[in-house]
Amino acid sequence: MSHSPSDRDREYPDGRPLSEQPPWHQDFPTDIPEDDALARREFTKFLVMTSGAFVAGQCWIGLMSLLRDDEPLPEKQVAAESDVPPFGVVEFRYPGEDDPCLLIRLRDGRLVAYGQQCSHLSCAVIPEPERGHLRCPCHNGYFELNEGRPIAGPPRRPLPRVTLAVREGFIFATGVERRTV
Numbered sequence: 001m002s003h004s005p006s007d008r009d010r011e012y013p014d015g016r017p018l019s020e021q022p023p024w025h026q027d028f029p030t031d032i033p034e035d036d037a038l039a040r041r042e043f044t045k046f047l048v049m050t051s052g053a054f055v056a057g058q059c060w061i062g063l064m065s066l067l068r069d070d071e072p073l074p075e076k077q078v079a080a081e082s083d084v085p086p087f088g089v090v091e092f093r094y095p096g097e098d099d100p101c102l103l104i105r106l107r108d109g110r111l112v113a114y115g116q117q118c119s120h121l122s123c124a125v126i127p128e129p130e131r132g133h134l135r136c137p138c139h140n141g142y143f144e145l146n147e148g149r150p151i152a153g154p155p156r157r158p159l160p161r162v163t164l165a166v167r168e169g170f171i172f173a174t175g176v177e178r179r180t181v
């Protein structure tokens, strides 16, 4: 089999010239630099495409959450005022049936309400109003009662706060504030 001059110029991994390569290598000469360049090109293309898909996905999620946060939520009656004595707790679901929340009356008579999913990894927090906190049993996270802010354990973000209105002896959920700090 005859070889073109460029075959002779090719680099081989063992550094020997083409004439000293085994017969199979002489019959099927491989252009290693060209092969490497092709592999690098393909890999770069793959990286660019996957990074682009990732960025597009993040933008979509951000946009959806912005749109959702801007949507006003419908009011929902969650309890009668008389249902919640000091340190009393009422469980309710808001805004959807998959969103468990807790309504709590504090020692001073104020009402507060929070989403029940821990801001760490979404376990259900347990209200302990007499002790002044909500506790997450999964990793011993603690949130204070006044604002639902984390005070101990792994959680770094507050619990979602449910805004409330009281009218004619009834308590209504009116919205959800998802806070990052």
Ligand code: FES
Pocket (backbone or CB within 6 Å): 118, 119, 120, 121, 122, 123, 136, 137, 138, 139, 140, 141, 153, 154, 155
């Ligand atoms: S899920 Fe609540 S502390 Fe980890």
